[in-house]
Amino acid sequence: MSAPREQFGSRLGFILAAAGSAVGIGNMVGFPVAATKNGGGAFLLIYALFVAFVCLPVMLAEMALGRNTQKDPLGSYKKLAPGDGKWAIAGWLSVITPFMIAVFYTVITVWIIGYLFHIVGGDLALLADPDTFGNFINSYEVFIYMAVVGAIVFLILQGGVKEGIEKAAKILMPALFIMLVGLVIFVLTLDNAFAGVEYYLVPDFSKINASVVSGALSQAFFSLSLGMGIMITYGSYLGRDNAVPGSAKMVALTDTAVAFVAGLLVLPAVFSFNPNTNTAELSDSSVGMIFTFLPKIFLALQTTIGYTGASIVAGLFFLLVFFAAITSLVSIIEVPNAALMGETGMNRKKALVILGVLITLLAVLSSTSFGMLDFTTNFVHYANADKSVFDVLVDVFYDTILPLNGLLVCIFVIYRWKRARFNAELDAGDPAYKGSLFEKYVDFSLGTFIPVILLLVFINTVALKYF
Ligand code: PHE
Numbered sequence: 001m002s003a004p005r006e007q008f009g010s011r012l013g014f015i016l017a018a019a020g021s022a023v024g025i026g027n028m029v030g031f032p033v034a035a036t037k038n039g040g041g042a043f044l045l046i047y048a049l050f051v052a053f054v055c056l057p058v059m060l061a062e063m064a065l066g067r068n069t070q071k072d073p074l075g076s077y078k079k080l081a082p083g084d085g086k087w088a089i090a091g092w093l094s095v096i097t098p099f100m101i102a103v104f105y106t107v108i109t110v111w112i113i114g115y116l117f118h119i120v121g122g123d124l125a126l127l128a129d130p131d132t133f134g135n136f137i138n139s140y141e142v143f144i145y146m147a148v149v150g151a152i153v154f155l156i157l158q159g160g161v162k163e164g165i166e167k168a169a170k171i172l173m174p175a176l177f178i179m180l181v182g183l184v185i186f187v188l189t190l191d192n193a194f195a196g197v198e199y200y201l202v203p204d205f206s207k208i209n210a211s212v213v214s215g216a217l218s219q220a221f222f223s224l225s226l227g228m229g230i231m232i233t234y235g236s237y238l239g240r241d242n243a244v245p246g247s248a249k250m251v252a253l254t255d256t257a258v259a260f261v262a263g264l265l266v267l268p269a270v271f272s273f274n275p276n277t278n279t280a281e282l283s284d285s286s287v288g289m290i291f292t293f294l295p296k297i298f299l300a301l302q303t304t305i306g307y308t309g310a311s312i313v314a315g316l317f318f319l320l321v322f323f324a325a326i327t328s329l330v331s332i333i334e335v336p337n338a339a340l341m342g343e344t345g346m347n348r349k350k351a352l353v354i355l356g357v358l359i360t361l362l363a364v365l366s367s368t369s370f371g372m373l374d375f376t377t378n379f380v381h382y383a384n385a386d387k388s389v390f391d392v393l394v395d396v397f398y399d400t401i402l403p404l405n406g407l408l409v410c411i412f413v414i415y416r417w418k419r420a421r422f423n424a425e426l427d428a429g430d431p432a433y434k435g436s437l438f439e440k441y442v443d444f445s446l447g448t449f450i451p452v453i454l455l456l457v458f459i460n461t462v463a464l465k466y467f
Pocket of ligand 1: 021022024026105223225328329
């Protein structure tokens with residue numbers, strides 16, 4: 001008989017760990033940039049509706065699956081659809097996807113810690129130079145920072161569910177909230193800050209079109225860490241007495257609140273730097289925003305609070321993003337890790353070492369794909385462009401497979417596992433959910449329009465990305 005499955009120590013620990021997964025780079029920069037460019041308050045409204053009415057039910061489906069089977073995603077599909085090869089493929093997809101996303105998320109996290117170290121070392125002025133980012137990502141320095149990130153993630157995951165993942169979330173998440181609120185308060189005292197708040201919140205419905213709507217859904221889906229098997233895996237570390245629907249609501253709420261508040265940090269800072277900011281100038285990618293636009297803005301603070309003051313603000317911001325990224329990275333690597341342990345019976349340490357080697361190899365290859373090596377930089381050609389290894393990982397796994405995995409979870413839970421079992425799983429431990437209107441909604445939507453919406457997003461992405 002093997003050892004009993006590891007479990008989270010408390011409900012709060014589970015909520016913080018799942019929220020730690022959800023709160024990531026997407027919240028801190030992706031969301032504020034998307035909201036500003038796509039109609040401010042109008043985007044916020046659409047985003048919030050997607051979180052509540054599309055993403056939350058999918059999160060419940062994932063958590064219910066994991067808690068019921070007490071297995072990783074691959075093990076879950078295999079256990080509930082034994083001998084069914086079709087569903088085993090879905091299981092494999094939900095383990096390979098997080099593995100691949102972990103690779104490119106590692107690369108970005110490495111850059112963040114690199115910038116953090118440089119700011120602490122007094123280099124803010126250098127980072128504000130537009131050429132620095134390109135030079136930095138093509139320098140061998142990134143491999144040193146990669147070793148640091150790898151060691152941190154390894155140490156957390158090696159601690160296990162309760163003493164590693166949960167403990168890290170209990171320290172990092174409150175620290176993140178405090179830094180976030182502190183920075184927002186500071187930024188709101190800057191001149192012209194409220195021009196940014198206004199730009200962020202005042203709705204402009206004329207900007208809303210089909211691609212903005214589909215972008216809002218993708219952003220919400222990614223932000224809540226769906227389609228990556230994470231919520232299945234974390235759910236599998238829960239006992240039957242845990243109120244899953246109540247916890248899922250808390251996770252969705254925390255994630256959305258942090259994204260919203262991050263906008264109150266980023267946009268006032270942008271507008272106080274230049275009150276006439278044309279939002280088209282805002283970099284259209286999160287990466288451009290963090291690594292080139294924001295350092296320039298932080299440096300400009302030196303005229304009011306001095307160079308050291310500006311460096312402290314910048315350092316706190318990068319530390320905040322780093323904490324957000326680490327808890328997400330931990331969660332995503334735990335998925336293949338749990339699957340490897342579950343499939344082979346090997347212990348945590350051995351599984352982590354194997355995964356560590358594989359992810360590092362691919363992360364090194366991705367890191368060379370910004371110009372260091374020609375082969376990885378011009379890896380393949382599609383949609384009329386040369387794509388790097390990094391681009392391919394983002395296009396295929398983040399943009400394309402994520403909604404597909406979400407779609408498969410909905411169909412699996414409702415039509416294969418069957419809705420009566422799904423509902424019974426969620427009722428256990430949460431008497432308030434049983435028979436509620438919310439339960440009826442979740443049950444109905446997961447079997448009808450949510451998979452249709454996810455299918456449309458999937459088809460749309462395939463059509464736009466590859467042809
Ligand atoms: N929710 C994370 C974010 O918003 C996404 C993520 C989770 C990415 C886990 C990787 C791993 O950034």
